[in-house]
């Protein structure tokens with residue numbers, strides 16, 4: 001399947017991501033995994049993992065007793081998720097076109113995905129459509145404070161261009177090399193108000209918010225800066241009655 005719109009970057013970066021995400025204790029994810037498991041809780045039910053990548057969050061949901069459906073627009077990533085038996089069902093799809101009936105899921109998870117989506121309000125509206133009335137949406141995003149740090153590090157624009165601000169939706173691209181692995185991240189940073197506005201306009205109310213701190217045990221000293229300020233922001237939301 002050809003790359004569609006905003007999935008072009010992830011099609012190109014798929015092999016890098018599979019190696020990066022699966023290297024033990026490598027990606028930041030491992031410093032938050034236990035907190036994530038606690039925050040997701042138990043409960044089973046039908047869960048949808050939107051933008052599942054190679055499937056690590058789907059696998060957690062499976063061990064939490066959920067019947068898991070995983071979607072991703074990038075065929076190579078979904079193939080890796082299937083090979084690792086990450087989910088019970090899967091489909092190649094973007095968040096904005098979910099191939100499911102209305103109100104199919106008790107839980108929808110979008111873990112570090114919305115930064116990659118061009119039309120965040122459209123994706124949230126589509127997620128709202130497939131979520132059951134009493135269902136929960138769980139979102140993890142890169143914390144806007146961490147984006148701000150990236151913005152501060154960005155080289156100044158050409159004198160003729162206005163300097164980007166926190167309040168802009170802005171493209172980011174960063175290449176990280178660490179322990180003989182390379183990962184090229186790219187996506188959009190936007191202010192917190194834009195995410196919350198997208199939730200509001202899709203008919204969601206936020207019910208819970210966490211700013212998890214990195215677990216520095218097991219040799220994760222390289223993550224110590226993230227015990228001073230947050231790398232991720234976690235939200236749970238519920239659909240408001242229509």
Ligand SMILES: C[S@@+](CC[C@H](N)C(=O)[O-])C[C@H]1O[C@@H](n2cnc3c(N)ncnc32)[C@H](O)[C@@H]1O
Nearest residue numbers: 006010051052053074094095111112113116117
């Ligand atoms: C940082 S990876 C996170 C993968 C996975 N959620 C995890 O935490 O391991 C971002 C994922 O978002 C997916 N993605 C990009 N654009 C998307 C879209 N429009 N709809 C759904 N997923 C998208 C990418 O293909 C990639 O798998």
